[in-house]
Amino acid sequence: MIDVYFENLPVGHVIELGQHRVTREAIIEFATEFDPQPHHLDDEAANASILKGLSASGWHTCAIMMRMLCDGLVHRAASMGSPGIDEVRWMKPVRPDDLLTMRGEVKSARVSKSRPEMGIVDIEWSLFNEREQVALMRATGLYQVKNPEAA
Amino acid sequence: MIDVYFENLPVGHVIELGQHRVTREAIIEFATEFDPQPHHLDDEAANASILKGLSASGWHTCAIMMRMLCDGLVHRAASMGSPGIDEVRWMKPVRPDDLLTMRGEVKSARVSKSRPEMGIVDIEWSLFNEREQVALMRATGLYQVKNPEAA
Numbered sequence: 001m002i003d004v005y006f007e008n009l010p011v012g013h014v015i016e017l018g019q020h021r022v023t024r025e026a027i028i029e030f031a032t033e034f035d036p037q038p039h040h041l042d043d044e045a046a047n048a049s050i051l052k053g054l055s056a057s058g059w060h061t062c063a064i065m066m067r068m069l070c071d072g073l074v075h076r077a078a079s080m081g082s083p084g085i086d087e088v089r090w091m092k093p094v095r096p097d098d099l100l101t102m103r104g105e106v107k108s109a110r111v112s113k114s115r116p117e118m119g120i121v122d123i124e125w126s127l128f129n130e131r132e133q134v135a136l137m138r139a140t141g142l143y144q145v146k147n148p149e150a151a
Numbered sequence: 152m153i154d155v156y157f158e159n160l161p162v163g164h165v166i167e168l169g170q171h172r173v174t175r176e177a178i179i180e181f182a183t184e185f186d187p188q189p190h191h192l193d194d195e196a197a198n199a200s201i202l203k204g205l206s207a208s209g210w211h212t213c214a215i216m217m218r219m220l221c222d223g224l225v226h227r228a229a230s231m232g233s234p235g236i237d238e239v240r241w242m243k244p245v246r247p248d249d250l251l252t253m254r255g256e257v258k259s260a261r262v263s264k265s266r267p268e269m270g271i272v273d274i275e276w277s278l279f280n281e282r283e284q285v286a287l288m289r290a291t292g293l294y295q296v297k298n299p300e301a302a
Contacts (some may be wrong), residue, residue: 034214
């Protein structure tokens with residue numbers, strides 16, 4: 001059921017998503033395919049690294065955020081895709097067994113001048129483990145305007 | 152063998168990476184786990200979508216770029232990680248059977264004031280299929296300074 005349109009995402013609107021449990025197996029599986037640096041693959045190398053222990057690839061963290069977004073928002077939104085990302089910050093390592101939650105806040109929302117049926121929404125997403133924020137992502141999303149004449 | 156230090160990445164330096172062949176199976180496998188939107192999973196839905204055909208998740212594209220970076224640069228660089236990404240642009244869809252190549256250009260390079268053994272390097276990475284650019288990523292990387300007293 002589609003119930004999130006551009007009109008439902010005004011500036012200041014907050015979206016809570018989650019939860020996602022990270023596993024050691026998922027960290028190693030992702031890193032093996034996409035980011036085979038020793039500190040994402042092997043405990044001994046990870047313990048000797050700057051991050052002092054096994055941690056997820058930053059791109060794995062982004063992919064997990066996308067999955068949380070799909071499950072919590074995109075599947076019920078009139079989404080028209082995304083042209084890109086304005087910022088990603090990997091603030092703290094994401095570890096095996098971390099339980100992640102995510103919160104988004106709409107930072108800007110405007111109707112496209114050239115395509116009045118499309119809204120452009122910038123959301124700042126914050127990812128947390130049980131103790132602290134671990135990542136930040138500012139993403140532009142395109143959402144269908146439900147009532148172009150009123151918007 | 153580590154032979155890329157901060158000193159080897161001056162402004163204007165160009166790095167060529169590649170090649171990576173994208174497969175239909177990889178697109179569907181990534182999307183199933185991280186971005187299960189119908190146009191990344193199913194030909195019929197994809198053909199009816201804005202992108203008119205199956206395409207890789209933008210996050211899959213980023214993960215492929217990371218793998219190309221690992222294989223072509225990181226494994227021989229004195230890398231000290233990355234605090235984040237300044238921009239990602241998904242310019243054109245990445246399709247099954249695309250053969251991707253990647254080029255980076257160093258946009259800024261400076262030694263950390265608080266940690267003179269660490270250099271901060273901003274690289275703009277461009278990803279191409281056989282015909283055109285498909286993505287852009289501006290990433291900050293941290294690299295060991297080989298000779299802190301000279302840098």
